[in-house]
Structure formats: structure tokens, C-alpha cells
Amino acid sequence: MSAIASVSPAATEGLAAFDDDVPRPARLLGAAGLAWLGVAAVVLVWPDAQEVARTDLLGTLAAVLGGVLLLSWALGWIVPAVARLGHRAPWLCVLAVALAAWETVTAKLDLLPLPFFASPQAFLEVYTDDYPRLLDCLYHSVVLLAKGYLLGAAVGFASGVALGWSTRIGYWVHPVLRLIGPLPATAWIPLAFFVFPSSASASVFLIALATWFPTTVLTWSGVASVQTAYYDVARTLGAGPRFLVLKVAIPAALPHVFVGLFMGLGSSFAVLVVAEMLGVKSGLGWYLQWSQGWAAYANMYADLFIMALMCSTLITLLFRLRDRMLAWQKGLVQW
Amino acid sequence: MVSAALDLAPEAGTGSVAAGATLQIQGISHGFVLQNEILPVLHDITLRADPGEFVALLGASGCGKSTLLRLCAGLDRPRRGRLQMDGVEITRPHPSRVIMFQDPTLFPWRTVWDNAALGLEARGELRHGRSRVDEVLSLVGLGNFGRAYPHQLSGGMAQRASLARALVNDPRLLLLDEPLGKLDSLTRLTMQGELTRLWQQRGFTVLMVTHDVEEALLMAQRVIVFSERPACIRADLQVGLPFPRRRDDPELLRLRHEALGLLGLEAIW
Numbered sequence: 292m293s294a295i296a297s298v299s300p301a302a303t304e305g306l307a308a309f310d311d312d313v314p315r316p317a318r319l320l321g322a323a324g325l326a327w328l329g330v331a332a333v334v335l336v337w338p339d340a341q342e343v344a345r346t347d348l349l350g351t352l353a354a355v356l357g358g359v360l361l362l363s364w365a366l367g368w369i370v371p372a373v374a375r376l377g378h379r380a381p382w383l384c385v386l387a388v389a390l391a392a393w394e395t396v397t398a399k400l401d402l403l404p405l406p407f408f409a410s411p412q413a414f415l416e417v418y419t420d421d422y423p424r425l426l427d428c429l430y431h432s433v434v435l436l437a438k439g440y441l442l443g444a445a446v447g448f449a450s451g452v453a454l455g456w457s458t459r460i461g462y463w464v465h466p467v468l469r470l471i472g473p474l475p476a477t478a479w480i481p482l483a484f485f486v487f488p489s490s491a492s493a494s495v496f497l498i499a500l501a502t503w504f505p506t507t508v509l510t511w512s513g514v515a516s517v518q519t520a521y522y523d524v525a526r527t528l529g530a531g532p533r534f535l536v537l538k539v540a541i542p543a544a545l546p547h548v549f550v551g552l553f554m555g556l557g558s559s560f561a562v563l564v565v566a567e568m569l570g571v572k573s574g575l576g577w578y579l580q581w582s583q584g585w586a587a588y589a590n591m592y593a594d595l596f597i598m599a600l601m602c603s604t605l606i607t608l609l610f611r612l613r614d615r616m617l618a619w620q621k622g623l624v625q626w
Numbered sequence: 627m628v629s630a631a632l633d634l635a636p637e638a639g640t641g642s643v644a645a646g647a648t649l650q651i652q653g654i655s656h657g658f659v660l661q662n663e664i665l666p667v668l669h670d671i672t673l674r675a676d677p678g679e680f681v682a683l684l685g686a687s688g689c690g691k692s693t694l695l696r697l698c699a700g701l702d703r704p705r706r707g708r709l710q711m712d713g714v715e716i717t718r719p720h721p722s723r724v725i726m727f728q729d730p731t732l733f734p735w736r737t738v739w740d741n742a743a744l745g746l747e748a749r750g751e752l753r754h755g756r757s758r759v760d761e762v763l764s765l766v767g768l769g770n771f772g773r774a775y776p777h778q779l780s781g782g783m784a785q786r787a788s789l790a791r792a793l794v795n796d797p798r799l800l801l802l803d804e805p806l807g808k809l810d811s812l813t814r815l816t817m818q819g820e821l822t823r824l825w826q827q828r829g830f831t832v833l834m835v836t837h838d839v840e841e842a843l844l845m846a847q848r849v850i851v852f853s854e855r856p857a858c859i860r861a862d863l864q865v866g867l868p869f870p871r872r873r874d875d876p877e878l879l880r881l882r883h884e885a886l887g888l889l890g891l892e893a894i895w
């Protein structure tokens with residue numbers, strides 16, 4: 292208490308000044324708005340050299356974005372929260388320039404060879420015309436991934452805890468883990484599609500396998516590296532084996548477990564795409580293959596973009612979960 | 627801070643205040659296997675602590691004090707000899723004899739409150755013991771820090787939380803392994819006084835390991851001086867001074883001289 296009271300007035304003023312600094316509308320936000328209006332002008336006014344549809348839609352979208360940005364810049368003078376958008380302004384400016392350049396060399400001047408380099412309009416057209424199929428593919432990919440990942444993570448967690456806790460289980464599981472684990476899950480593809488009744492169940496198995504290995508190894512090492520002092524403390528206070536596993540070993544190992552889950556998620560993405568390209572007749576991976584077969588490169592790029600969004604979102608969700616469950620740790624990496 | 631909570635009355639069924647246990651250590655010898663050889667650590671230790679007695683164990687670093695404490699807690703079994711609490715053989719850990727380590731060893735994923743409640747939760751008694759946790763936390767001066775996580779505490783506060791975690795179980799024998807060893811000297815002085823007062827109020831038996839001669843003489847009724855490893859008992863000093871003790875008491879200075887001599891450090895004094 293006394294320590295706080297004795298802080299000098301000057302120091303308190305300094306803090307207040309620090310507080311004031313943030314909410315001032317960034318001038319760059321206004322510039323970004325103008326830039327996007329410029330993009331709209333380029334798109335709408337300059338006649339297309341390539342034969343493309345959706346020029347009007349693209350121009351309208353750019354104009355709307357520009358208008359919204361200008362409006363938020365103006366609103367920032369009144370509502371401080373809006374002014375915080377300012378830190379996105381540099382990115383928005385760069386994107387406007389990049390889009391204008393892309394539009395110029397494709398649709399407007401027709402400088403780049405056509406099937407490989409699609410114009411922004413063509414990109415947009417994929418979403419407006421083929422969105423039912425893309426949504427369907429996204430849905431199937433997410434469902435397949437969720438089934439395989441959750442199965443692999445659950446089994447991996449359980450086997451990791453068992454390995455770290457019980458030497459008898461370790462005796463049997465450890466050699467299997469050492470032999471099978473490092474083999475990439477994709478190596479099982481020919482066998483899995485042959486053995487399993489459907490390509491969907493084979494894919495679930497493969498994704499689960501890819502998730503299982505890193506989850507197991509890291510859970511195991513997490514449980515094995517718990518300080519014995521924690522067990523000593525719990526035992527002197529009357530804890531039984533159940534408490535030692537559930538309330539000591541597992542919480543202590545959680546930071547490792549999340550590293551395993553993160554690595555498992557990465558390898559599950561890889562297996563998902565390969566499995567969809569080779570066997571499953573739906574999903575974003577299949578769409579990639581399919582559009583390449585038709586030399587529909589715009590569709591491919593549109594699909595890749597959705598895939599990137601999906602993977603990034605899932606990783607973000609995992610990190611959110613980790614931040615919630617490991618709130619007791621300090622200095623977590625922000626994703 | 628302790629006096630504010632002097633009226634920590636025993637609740638029905640949670641033990642009683644004058645509840646010190648008798649500890650009997652009879653002919654204990656112990657050692658560890660290191661590279662196919664046995665490293666002898668304790669040699670024929672016989673010691674008795676009466677109910678409510680405060681005994682300090684003093685010895686050079688590495689002589690085997692922590693080992694003896696772990697044996698008393700029932701965490702390890704001695705190679706030779708017998709350990710009894712109130713005439714019952716000590717074969718495994720039990721919440722009536724709680725050990726407090728030099729490091730607070732709080733569980734970092736639990737709040738201070740949940741750490742203090744650990745023993746009750748482990749034994750399934752938490753539902754009836756919530757108020758008990760609150761009481762003990764305010765007794766050690768952490769009443770307002772129940773929701774903090776261990777990494778948010780200072781060293782002294784962490785050690786208090788560790789003390790609370792022990793006291794919640796109403797131990798009859800408190801085993802302290804250099805509990806103040808890592809604290810800064812001011813916090814250390816405060817906590818020496820607090821621990822002594824707590825022991826006087828609650829009446830448990832205390833076995834405290836320390837390498838600080840003055841600390842032993844200020845807090846304990848008896849000071850056992852160990853030899854170098856393998857440790858055997860070199861002296862059993864009675865400290866008859868009343869509490870609270872003064873650091874410059876001539877009798878205390880005389881005992882300090884004697885203890886340092888027994889540890890082979892006369893020349894320094």
C-alpha cells in the first residue's frame with residue numbers, strides 16, 4: 292500500500308500520457324481507404340484486355356472496402372475503439388497496391404500466360420459460381436479431419452500417459468511405438484485403402500495414425516519428466532495412485548501434451564490432403580486434384596486459399612484452448 | 627499476523643490442538659547405491675522426540691539430514707533400524723506427518739488456495755474442509771492471495787503457501803527440511819518468529835533440519851548436531867531458554883560457540 296502511495300505524481304502523469312497515446316485515428320487508415328478507391332477506379336474505368344466476367348463485382352467490392360476504411364478513419368476521431376484499426380493500415384495499403392498490380396498485368400494488359408495466371412476477377416468468379424461445391428468440400432474435409440484427429444489425439448494421449456506411468460505397459464508399447472511411429476502415415480496409404488472397407492474409413496485411420504505418434508511421444512515425455520518432488524508432496528498428503536495420475540502427472544505434463552497436439556495437427560493436415568487426392572471423392576484436397584485435371588487454375592488457387600484459412604483457423608483454435616488450459620504458465624507464445 | 631488468527635480453534639473431527647506425536651528413531655542406518663557401491667549416509671541414529679517438542683537437526687551440507695527426514699516421513703524405508711510414531715511403525719507416508727521441503731514445491735497449475743487444499747482434496751475431504759483452507763491461508767498471511775498462481779508469489783509467500791498446505795492437514799508431526807534456507811534474511815527472521823509462535827499455539831512435534839546454528843538455537847528446544855557423512859549424532863544440546871529468545875542472550879552465545887565447535891568451526895568464531 293505505502294509503496295503505491297509513495298509513487299511520485301510525475302510517474303502517474305507519465306502513465307496517463309501512455310494511455311492517451313493509442314486511440315488517435317491513423318492517417319494511414321485514410322490513405323488505405325483512398326488506395327482502395329483507386330483500385331476500384333482501375334478495375335472499373337480501364338477496359339479489360341482479357342475476356343473476364345465479374346469486373347463490376349470486383350470494382351464494387353474494392354469501392355465498398357475503400358468507403359468503409361475512409362468511414363472508420365473519420366469515425367476514429369469520435370470512437371477511440373475504431374481508431375485501433377489503424378495498426379492494420381500498412382497491410383491494407385500494401386494489399387491495395389498488390390491487387391492493382393495483379394489486375395494490371397492480367398485482366399488489363401494480358402501480359403501473363405493465361406491458364407496459369409488467373410486474374411482477380413477469375414478468382415472471384417470461382418467463389419461466386421462454384422461456392423456450393425467448395426462449401427461441400429470444406430465440410431467434408433473438416434468432418435474427416437475432425438474424426439481422424441480426435442481419434443488419434445485421444446488414443447495418443449491415453450497411450451502416452453500409460454507409457455509414462457506404467458513400466459509394464461511401457462514394456463509392450465514402447466517397441467511398437469519405436470518401430471511404427473517414425474514411419475510416415477502416408478506410407479500406409481496403399482495398404483489402408485486396400486484393407487479398409489471404404490476410402491473414408493481408411494483416411495480416418497491414416498489421419499489418426501499421423502496424429503497419434505507425436506501426441507503419444509510428447510505426452511509420454513511430459514509424464515516421465517514430472518518432478519518426483521510433486522509425487523512426494525502429494526503422497527505425504529494422502530494421495531492415492533488415481534490422484535497421482537489425474538491430478539499430478541497429467542496437469543504437470545500438459546505443456547508437453549499441447550506441443551504433441553500441435554505437431555499432430557500439422558501432420559494430420561498433410562495426410563488429409565494426400566488422402567483426399569488419392570482416394571476420397573470429396574474434400575478440398577480432391578477439389579485441388581479435380582481442378583488441375585481441368586486446367587482450372589483459378590479454381591485451384593481459390594481452393595488453396597480456403598485450405599490455408601481452414602488450417603490456420605484450426606491451429607488458432609488449438610492455441611486458444613492451450614492458452615485457456617495453461618493460463619497458469621507465464622510467457623506463452625502468442626499465435 | 628499470526629496473533630490475528632490465534633483463535634484457530636479445532637473443528638469437530640479435525641484433530642485437537644495439543645496433538646503432538648512421539649517420534650522414535652531406533653538404530654537407523656541408511657545408504658544409497660552409487661556405481662555398484664553403497665554410499666553410507668546415516669550411521670546408527672537413535673533419537674526420540676516427545677509430544678510437542680521442537681527438535682532441530684544441525685549438520686554440514688550433504689551429511690544426510692534430508693535423508694533422515696524422508697525416512698521419518700515414510701517416503702523411503704531405512705536399510706537398518708526402526709522408526710515409530712506413537713509406537714506405530716512408519717512404513718509409508720501419512721498426512722499426520724507432513725514434510726515441508728526446502729523448495730516450496732507448489733503445483734504451478736494450481737492457485738494458492740487449491741495448493742493449500744491439496745491434502746483435503748486427495749483424501750476426498752474437501753467438501754467439509756473449505757473453511758479450514760480459508761482459515762489456514764489467513765493464518766499464514768495469504769488470505770488475499772488464494773487466487774494467485776505460484777509464479778506470482780515472492781519466495782517468502784511461496785514458502786508460506788507451502789506451510790499452509792502442510793497445516794491444513796493438522797499434522798501431529800511437522801518435518802521441516804531447511805524451510806527458510808532460500809529466503810532473504812529479513813523474511814527469514816520474520817518467519818522464524820512466526821513458525822515458533824505457530825508451534826507454541828498448535829502443539830505439534832517439530833523436527834527441523836537447518837544448517838544455520840543461530841536459527842536452530844533461536845527456535846528449538848533441543849539441537850542435535852550431526853557429524854560429517856555418514857552422519858551419526860555428535861551432541862544433543864538442550865536449549866532451556868524461554869521464548870521469545872534474544873539473539874544476544876549470553877546462554878545462547880555460549881551454546882552457539884559449543885555447536886560451532888562440534889561442527890569443527892571453532893577457528894572461525
Ligand SMILES: Nc1ncnc2c1ncn2[C@@H]1O[C@H](COP(=O)(O)OP(=O)(O)O)[C@@H](O)[C@H]1O
Nearest residue numbers: 658659660667686687688689690691692693694
Ligand atoms: N536418492 C539418492 N540417491 C543417491 N544418493 C543420494 C540420494 N539422496 C541423497 N543422496 C546422497 O546422500 C548424501 C546425503 O544427502 P542429503 O540427505 O540430501 O544431505 P543433507 O544433509 O544436505 O540434507 C549426499 O551425499 C547425497 O549425494
Ligand SMILES: [Mg+2]
Nearest residue numbers: 691692693803
Ligand atoms: Mg538437505
